[in-house]
Amino acid sequence: MDFLAAITPLELMLVVSGVMIGIVFGAIPGMTATMAVAVCLPMTYGLSLNNSLALLLGLYVGGISGGLVPAILINIPGTPSSITTTFDGYPMAQKGEAERALKIGIVSSLIGGLFSAVVLFLFAPALADLAIKFSYVEKFLIILFALTIIASLSKNLLNGAISGVLGIWLSLVGTYDLNTGGNGDIRLVPGFLEDILINGFSLLPVLIGLFGLTVILEEAAKGVPPEPLSHFKLGDGKPFRFSVFRGHFGTLFRSSAIGTFIGLLPGIGGSAASVLAYAQQKNLSKHPERLGTGEPEGVMASESSNNGLTGGALIPLVSLGIPGDSTTAVMIGAFTLQGLQLGPLFIGEHLDSWHEIMTNLVLANIVMFLVMFFAIRHIVKVIQVPKHLLYPLIVVMCAVGSYSANSGIMFDVWTFLLFGVFGYFGHKVGLESAPFIIGFILGKDAEVYFVKSIESYGNLAIFFTKSPIAMGLWVLIALSLGYAFYQAWRNHRRECGA
Amino acid sequence: MKRRLLGMCLLVSAAVGLAAGPAVAADKPISGNLRIVIGSSATSGDTYQNAAIIADELSKKLDINAKVDAVGVSAAFQALSRAKDGSTVMFFHDQSYLGHLLGLKGYDDLFATYKVGPTISINPGDAFVGVKDSKYKTIEDVIEGANKGERIRVAIQPGGVSEVYYGALKNAVKVRYPGKEANIVSVKTGSQGDKNQLLFDRQAEVIHGSVQANEQYTRLPGDDQKAMRFLWLPARKATIAQANPEGMGGTSREELLKFTSPNASVTLDGKRDFTFDKEFFFIYNKDMDPKIVAYLDKALSEIFAEGKVQVTMKKAFFIPNFQPSKEAEGYLKKKAAQSQKLIEATH
Numbered sequence: 001m002d003f004l005a006a007i008t009p010l011e012l013m014l015v016v017s018g019v020m021i022g023i024v025f026g027a028i029p030g031m032t033a034t035m036a037v038a039v040c041l042p043m044t045y046g047l048s049l050n051n052s053l054a055l056l057l058g059l060y061v062g063g064i065s066g067g068l069v070p071a072i073l074i075n076i077p078g079t080p081s082s083i084t085t086t087f088d089g090y091p092m093a094q095k096g097e098a099e100r101a102l103k104i105g106i107v108s109s110l111i112g113g114l115f116s117a118v119v120l121f122l123f124a125p126a127l128a129d130l131a132i133k134f135s136y137v138e139k140f141l142i143i144l145f146a147l148t149i150i151a152s153l154s155k156n157l158l159n160g161a162i163s164g165v166l167g168i169w170l171s172l173v174g175t176y177d178l179n180t181g182g183n184g185d186i187r188l189v190p191g192f193l194e195d196i197l198i199n200g201f202s203l204l205p206v207l208i209g210l211f212g213l214t215v216i217l218e219e220a221a222k223g224v225p226p227e228p229l230s231h232f233k234l235g236d237g238k239p240f241r242f243s244v245f246r247g248h249f250g251t252l253f254r255s256s257a258i259g260t261f262i263g264l265l266p267g268i269g270g271s272a273a274s275v276l277a278y279a280q281q282k283n284l285s286k287h288p289e290r291l292g293t294g295e296p297e298g299v300m301a302s303e304s305s306n307n308g309l310t311g312g313a314l315i316p317l318v319s320l321g322i323p324g325d326s327t328t329a330v331m332i333g334a335f336t337l338q339g340l341q342l343g344p345l346f347i348g349e350h351l352d353s354w355h356e357i358m359t360n361l362v363l364a365n366i367v368m369f370l371v372m373f374f375a376i377r378h379i380v381k382v383i384q385v386p387k388h389l390l391y392p393l394i395v396v397m398c399a400v401g402s403y404s405a406n407s408g409i410m411f412d413v414w415t416f417l418l419f420g421v422f423g424y425f426g427h428k429v430g431l432e433s434a435p436f437i438i439g440f441i442l443g444k445d446a447e448v449y450f451v452k453s454i455e456s457y458g459n460l461a462i463f464f465t466k467s468p469i470a471m472g473l474w475v476l477i478a479l480s481l482g483y484a485f486y487q488a489w490r491n492h493r494r495e496c497g498a
Numbered sequence: 499m500k501r502r503l504l505g506m507c508l509l510v511s512a513a514v515g516l517a518a519g520p521a522v523a524a525d526k527p528i529s530g531n532l533r534i535v536i537g538s539s540a541t542s543g544d545t546y547q548n549a550a551i552i553a554d555e556l557s558k559k560l561d562i563n564a565k566v567d568a569v570g571v572s573a574a575f576q577a578l579s580r581a582k583d584g585s586t587v588m589f590f591h592d593q594s595y596l597g598h599l600l601g602l603k604g605y606d607d608l609f610a611t612y613k614v615g616p617t618i619s620i621n622p623g624d625a626f627v628g629v630k631d632s633k634y635k636t637i638e639d640v641i642e643g644a645n646k647g648e649r650i651r652v653a654i655q656p657g658g659v660s661e662v663y664y665g666a667l668k669n670a671v672k673v674r675y676p677g678k679e680a681n682i683v684s685v686k687t688g689s690q691g692d693k694n695q696l697l698f699d700r701q702a703e704v705i706h707g708s709v710q711a712n713e714q715y716t717r718l719p720g721d722d723q724k725a726m727r728f729l730w731l732p733a734r735k736a737t738i739a740q741a742n743p744e745g746m747g748g749t750s751r752e753e754l755l756k757f758t759s760p761n762a763s764v765t766l767d768g769k770r771d772f773t774f775d776k777e778f779f780f781i782y783n784k785d786m787d788p789k790i791v792a793y794l795d796k797a798l799s800e801i802f803a804e805g806k807v808q809v810t811m812k813k814a815f816f817i818p819n820f821q822p823s824k825e826a827e828g829y830l831k832k833k834a835a836q837s838q839k840l841i842e843a844t845h
Contacts, residue, residue, distance in 0.1 A: 034541075037541075038541040038568070041541065041550065042550050042553070042554055042566075045550075045551075045554060045810070129723075132694075132695065132698045132723070132724065135695055135698075135699045135701075136692075136695075175603065175604075177688075178602070178655065178656050178657040178658070178688075179539075179540075179655065179688050179689070180687075180688035180689075180692075181655065181656065181686045181687035181688040181692065182656075182686075182688075183656065183686070184602045184603055184656065184657050185603070186603060194603075198572045198603070198604055199570065199572060199573070266689075266691040267689065267691060267692065316691070320691070320694070320724075321690075321711055321714065322689075322690065322691035322694065323542065323691075329540065329541070329542035330541045330542050331542075332542045333541065333542050333543075333546060333547050333550075336547060336710060336814050336815075337547060337550075337551070337810075337813070337814050338813075339813040339814060339815075341710060341713060341714060341746060341747045342714075343711070343712075343713070343714025343715060343747075344714050344715060344718055344722075344724055345714040345717060345718070345747075345748075346714065349747075349748075406539065406569060406570075406573070407535075407567035407568055407569050408533075408567055408569070408577075409569060409573050448688070452687065452692075455685070455686075456685070456696070456699075456701045457701075
């Protein structure tokens with residue numbers, strides 16, 4: 001209990017403030033944990049290292065967790081990593097189980113966060129050594145593995161595949177970024193649009209346009225009657241009981257582990273964690289056909305994995321000096337400005353700071369749980385607000401979120417509107433949003449790692465022969481695809497039989 | 499009566515407000531918000547850190563709200579082009595003119611299109627790093643290796659300072675052993691993590707890293723796959739000499755000086771060594787009022803005269819280097835001319 005005694009009242013206050021601010025950022029579509037940390041970074045200049053860590057880790061955990069609130073209540077992922085939470089969380093909310101879904105998400109987040117903290121504490125240096133076995137080739141294969149979820153998520157295999165490919169294609173629009181080792185050339189853009197599309201389409205405006213505005217336009221086309229989002233009154237659906245987790249410890253463990261593992265691989269975005277965890281849940285569930293219709297295990301998989309990411313992303317940060325995700329990348333700045341250097345010797349040379357990180361990470365997860373679990377009964381009332389009042393507010397919020405996504409770029413607001421309209425008309429011709437957005441999220445990284453693998457090794461065979469890890473990943477890709485095709489075939493036969 | 503009194507009060511308040519407004523504006527060429535856009539979209543890099551330090555100081559000094567926005571190169575230049583009133587300024591480093599010299603899209607001629615503001619600081623930490631168990635133990639070994647016909651892969655981030663360092667190394671081989679420079683080849687990559695990974699995979703012999711990011715790796719035992727060694731620090735000796743004596747991590751300033759010119763020599767023309775300080779500076783809209791330029795110059799001179807900002811910068815291994823706008827422009831033009839020669843020689 002020594003570590004608890006070391007927590008000062010100021011540190012506790014900073015963790016609580018950080019978690020609360022982070023939750024607000026995470027819950028507003030377009031704002032992310034990364035943004036919360038970046039905005040609050042200058043505040044840490046006047047704080048000691050320990051106090052800075054308390055604030056930043058609070059923001060990190062709060063920001064990642066807050067994304068589940070709009071994902072479940074209004075079907076808009078607050079952060080990219082909560083996309084898969086919408087798949088089952090929102091249907092649960094529509095069935096009158098919003099509070100239950102939120103509480104399942106919060107408990108799963110806590111479990112994922114604590115799991116990753118334990119892994120970080122016990123195995124950080126060893127796992128960092130594992131992480132460096134993953135070169136461009138293995139990272140490309142992991143992304144390819146995550147992309148296989150497109151097959152199992154698609155309502156119609158062909159439409160889903162086309163949507164996924166379209167997502168990948170649109171993610172590549174703009175400059176082949178020098179920051180990723182590209183050549184700075186602009187691709188897939190007609191000459192007269194080069195000035196506008198030089199940086200391509202940003203993820204967050206695309207995400208909230210497709211998930212937020214599209215739905216609102218579809219509702220608007222129906223006339224938006226003055227009724228709430230859910231026809232059920234609060235409390236009508238099944239109440240939350242901890243017993244819901246009975247039989248799902250495997251789900252929680254596996255998804256937390258996937259989140260932590262993806263977190264420890266630098267350069268693979270956080271969204272891949274929840275996508276992979278959800279894909280595995282779908283492949284291993286006893287009732288895969290029910291996933292996507294409001295199954296608690298879908299929310300558990302998504303939320304435990306995206307919080308599992310937090311500790312995972314800190315592993316390369318403290319053991320290699322390399323951030324595991326975009327949020328921990330911002331944290332490097334805080335360490336540098338405190339004159340502290342991260343790298344393979346950090347833990348040994350700065351044992352106090354290391355313990356401080358661990359204490360604050362655990363504390364932030366507990367505070368997140370307490371704040372969200374008990375505040376949720378008030379937040380959930382949002383689904384009782386009539387649609388004709390709620391929707392305009394959501395549009396304004398999304399527009400503001402899009403504008404702030406890249407620190408005030410007006411084109412991002414146009415992107416949000418464009419993809420909202422694109423989604424509206426796209427759905428009419430069979431476009432599937434989930435495969436599209438997964439393709440969009442993973443497309444850019446897939447390209448970079450594919451091209452860099454070829455540049456480094458000079459041949460395609462390297463993808464199959466590089467290492468036992470690469471071969472193992474091919475087996476997983478084949479199994480995942482095989483299972484998805486088998487499921488599609490079984491469903492087709494069932495439909496034909498009916 | 500009450501209504502009339504209230505009306506009078508409102509009128510007087512409005513008149514006072516109107517009168518005071520221009521007085522304040524005349525007093526202070528900029529007030530309220532100052533948006534500092536940076537040419538990087540990362541909030542983790544040295545550009546953001548230096549910008550944030552100086553924004554914090556300006557906020558206090560001028561009683562304004564100076565906010566750093568990491569919008570990236572093209573968005574930053576676009577925002578700057580629209581802001582003639584001084585409400586938005588840009589903060590970036592040498593890449594702002596190198597991008598144009600290297601022919602990259604999104605970069606105009608800095609000196610012709612914009613107004614160069616004061617220089618603020620230097621990141622002296624850029625370093626060329628190799629694997630500890632490699633046969634290339636010094637930058638001289640690398641140059642000699644190229645002479646012997648060995649293919650040496652150097653991992654760089656294209657399109658900026660990194661490419662200039664790579665060009666300098668290639669040029670040094672060309673000057674000393676003409677025709678052998680083709681043995682120095684670039685591996686274009688992105689983040690620090692990616693460059694480290696290339697070393698771990700032995701897919702590069704040398705990477706462009708930094709003292710801040712790689713110093714701990716240089717202290718790992720030689721049999722560790724991750725162990726690295728410094729080969730060359732392109733910063734000037736005089737710049738590194740200004741760092742705190744304790745240097746960075748477990749490597750003292752004296753030890754770091756062993757990797758700077760003349761101890762680690764990368765010749766420019768056979769007589770002089772190539773050195774390069776990665777400089778951070780402000781960039782203004784071409785039509786920004788000279789009064790604002792002078793106002794910011796004065797504020798920054800006072801901030802640096804107080805001496806506190808230097809302590810903050812040095813703690814983060816940055817070297818303060820304030821030069822008012824006029825001097826800064828001449829200085830950077832000279833630097834750009836030297837870089838242009840190098841780029842022409844190696845491209």
